[in-house]
Amino acid sequence: MSYGSIIKVPFGPQHPALKEPGNFLFEVDGEIVVDVKPRIGYNHRGVEKAFELRTYIQNIYLAERICGICSDAHTTCYTQAIEELLGVEAPPRARYIRVIIAELERIHSHALWVGIAAHEIGFDTLFMYVWRDRETVLDMFEMISGNRIHYAMNTIGGVRRDIHADMVSKIKKGLDLLEKRLKYYLNVVQTEQTILKRAVGVGILKPKDAVDLCAVGPTLRASGIKNDVRVDDPYAAYDEIAFNVITHDGCDVLSRILVRCEEMLESIKIIRYGLDSMPEGIIRVQVPMKVPQGEVVSRVEAPRGELIHYAKSNGTTKPERYKVRSPTLGNIPALCKMLLGGYVADIPIVLAGIDPCFACMDRMAFVDVKKNKEWVWTMQQLRRKYAKK
Amino acid sequence: MAFVKEALKQLFRRPATLKYPYEKLTLPRDFRGRPIWDMEKCIGCGLCFDVCPSGAIKMIGKGLEAEIKHYVDRCMFCGQCAETCPKNAITMSEEYELAGFDRSKMLYEYKRDT
Numbered sequence: 217m218s219y220g221s222i223i224k225v226p227f228g229p230q231h232p233a234l235k236e237p238g239n240f241l242f243e244v245d246g247e248i249v250v251d252v253k254p255r256i257g258y259n260h261r262g263v264e265k266a267f268e269l270r271t272y273i274q275n276i277y278l279a280e281r282i283c284g285i286c287s288d289a290h291t292t293c294y295t296q297a298i299e300e301l302l303g304v305e306a307p308p309r310a311r312y313i314r315v316i317i318a319e320l321e322r323i324h325s326h327a328l329w330v331g332i333a334a335h336e337i338g339f340d341t342l343f344m345y346v347w348r349d350r351e352t353v354l355d356m357f358e359m360i361s362g363n364r365i366h367y368a369m370n371t372i373g374g375v376r377r378d379i380h381a382d383m384v385s386k387i388k389k390g391l392d393l394l395e396k397r398l399k400y401y402l403n404v405v406q407t408e409q410t411i412l413k414r415a416v417g418v419g420i421l422k423p424k425d426a427v428d429l430c431a432v433g434p435t436l437r438a439s440g441i442k443n444d445v446r447v448d449d450p451y452a453a454y455d456e457i458a459f460n461v462i463t464h465d466g467c468d469v470l471s472r473i474l475v476r477c478e479e480m481l482e483s484i485k486i487i488r489y490g491l492d493s494m495p496e497g498i499i500r501v502q503v504p505m506k507v508p509q510g511e512v513v514s515r516v517e518a519p520r521g522e523l524i525h526y527a528k529s530n531g532t533t534k535p536e537r538y539k540v541r542s543p544t545l546g547n548i549p550a551l552c553k554m555l556l557g558g559y560v561a562d563i564p565i566v567l568a569g570i571d572p573c574f575a576c577m578d579r580m581a582f583v584d585v586k587k588n589k590e591w592v593w594t595m596q597q598l599r600r601k602y603a604k605k
Numbered sequence: 606m607a608f609v610k611e612a613l614k615q616l617f618r619r620p621a622t623l624k625y626p627y628e629k630l631t632l633p634r635d636f637r638g639r640p641i642w643d644m645e646k647c648i649g650c651g652l653c654f655d656v657c658p659s660g661a662i663k664m665i666g667k668g669l670e671a672e673i674k675h676y677v678d679r680c681m682f683c684g685q686c687a688e689t690c691p692k693n694a695i696t697m698s699e700e701y702e703l704a705g706f707d708r709s710k711m712l713y714e715y716k717r718d719t
Binding site: 270271273274275277278280281341342345349351358359361362363366368375400403404407408410464529 | 607608611612621632633634635636637656657658661681682683684685688697
C-alpha cells in the first residue's frame with residue numbers, strides 16, 4: 217500500500233547494525249523502503265598512509281589492527297603479499313598452522329555474527345548462548361597465541377608460534393564441544409518460529425544481482441553461487457585439504473544464517489584434518505628487512521568474504537603504496553539492493569545480514585595536495601560520476 | 606520447541622561468567638602481558654626500540670649505559686620486542702590489569718645498577 221508521500225529517514229551513523237558507525241539515508245513510502253543512499257567513511261583512520269610510514273615488520277601489526285574480528289585474515293593476506301615480493305615461501309608446517317588459525321577465526325567470527333543476527337531480530341536468548349559458546353574458541357586462541365583477539369600469529373616467512381602436542385588434544389576437546397553446540401544451533405535456526413518469521417523471504421538478493429553487484433563471501437554463497445577464494449585460488453595449505461563450499465539458494469536472511477552455521481561445521485572438519493596431518497618441521501624462515509622492487513596482489517577468504525591486498529615496494533624497508541579492499545565494501549552495493557522494497561522494521565537484520573565491518577571498510581578519502589583540501593565522497597557521488605561513462 | 610528445553614536446562618547450570626575481581630581465570634602458559642626488561646642481560650642495541658610498531662619503547666643513551674622507558678599505555682602487547690631481542694632480555698609477563706585513569710603512571714623505567 218502506498219501512502220503517496222516519500223519520507224527520508226536517516227539511519228545511523230551511531231551503529232546502525234553492528235556496533236560501528238555507518239550512515240544510511242532511507243526514503244520510505246509508508247513502511248516500504250524505496251531508496252537507499254549509503255554514506256561511508258566515518259571510520260576512516262588513514263591506515264593505508266600509515267602503512268607507508270612503517271617498516272614491513274611493524275606493518276604486520278598494523279594490518280592486524282585494520283579489523284579486530286578478521287585480524288588473522290588481514291595478516292595472512294599481508295604476509296602472503298610480502299612473501300611473494302621477497303620470493304620466499306612459508307614452510308609446510310607454518311602453512312597448516314595458518315589454515316588452523318584462519319578456520320578457528322572463521323568459527324569465532326561467524327558465531328559472533330549469528331549472535332548479532334539473533335540480537336537484531338530481538339532473540340537475545342540465542343545471542344547470549346551463542347556468545348557463551350564462542351568463548352571456547354577465544355580460549356583456544358589465548359592458549360595457542362597468548363591473546364584472545366589479536367593473535368599476532370603470522371609473520372613474514374611463517375608463523376610465530378607452534379601448536380604443540382598438548383595443545384592439539386585441548387583443541388580437539390574444544391572442537392567436540394563446539395560441534396555439538398553448533399549442530400544444536402543449526403537445528404534451532406531451522407525450526408524456531410522466532411527466527412523463521414523474521415528471516416524467511418527477507419532481504420532477497422537474486423543470484424544475478426549478487427554477481428552483477430559483486431557481492432562476496434557468505435552473502436554471495438547464500439544466493440546459491442559457489443565462490444570461495446580457498447577453492448578458486450588456494451593459499452596457505454588449502455590446496456591439500458578437501459572441504460565443501462557451502463551454498464544455499466534461498467537468497468534471503470535465513471540462507472545467510474544457514475550458510476554461516478554450516479560453514480562453522482565445515483571449519484571444524486578442516487581444523488581436525490589440519491591438526492592430524494600437520495607435517496613436522498620448522499615454522500618460519502628468516503627474511504631480509506629490505507624488500508625488492510615490485511608489485512603484488514594477494515587474496516584471502518576472510519570470514520566476511522574475499523579480501524584483497526595490494527602492495528608496491530621500492531627496494532627499501534617500507535612499502536611505497538599499500539591498498540586494502542575489504543569484503544564489506546564489496547557487499548555494500550548488494551546490501552542496497554537487498555533493502556529496496558523491504559520493510560523499515562527489517563532494516564537492522566538485513567543490514568547485519570552482510571556482516572558489515574566498517575572498521576575494515578572505511579578507507580576512501582580524497583586529498584588534493586595542491587589546494588590543501590580533503591574530502592570524502594558518498595557512494596552516490598561516485599555513482600553519478602562513473603556510472604554514466 | 607527446541608529452545609524451551611535448552612532454556613529450562615540452563616536454570617540448573619552454573620553461571621558461565623566468573624565474579625571477576627574475586628575470581629580469575631588461570632592464564633595460559635604463553636600469555637602476552639606487559640613486557641619486562643632484564644637490564645642485566647640488555648646490551649642496549651636498540652632493536653626493541655627500532656622494531657616497536659606503536660612507539661611504546663624509548664631508549665635513552667647508548668650501549669651498556671642505555672636506559673629503557675616503556676610507555677605501557679601505547680603498548681599493544683604484540684611481543685615483537687621480545688621476539689627481536691638478541692639477548693632474550695625481554696619477557697612477556699602475566700600482568701594484564703594495567704588500566705587506570707592517569708597516563709603518567711603508565712610509564713615503566715628500567716635503569717641499570719651502577
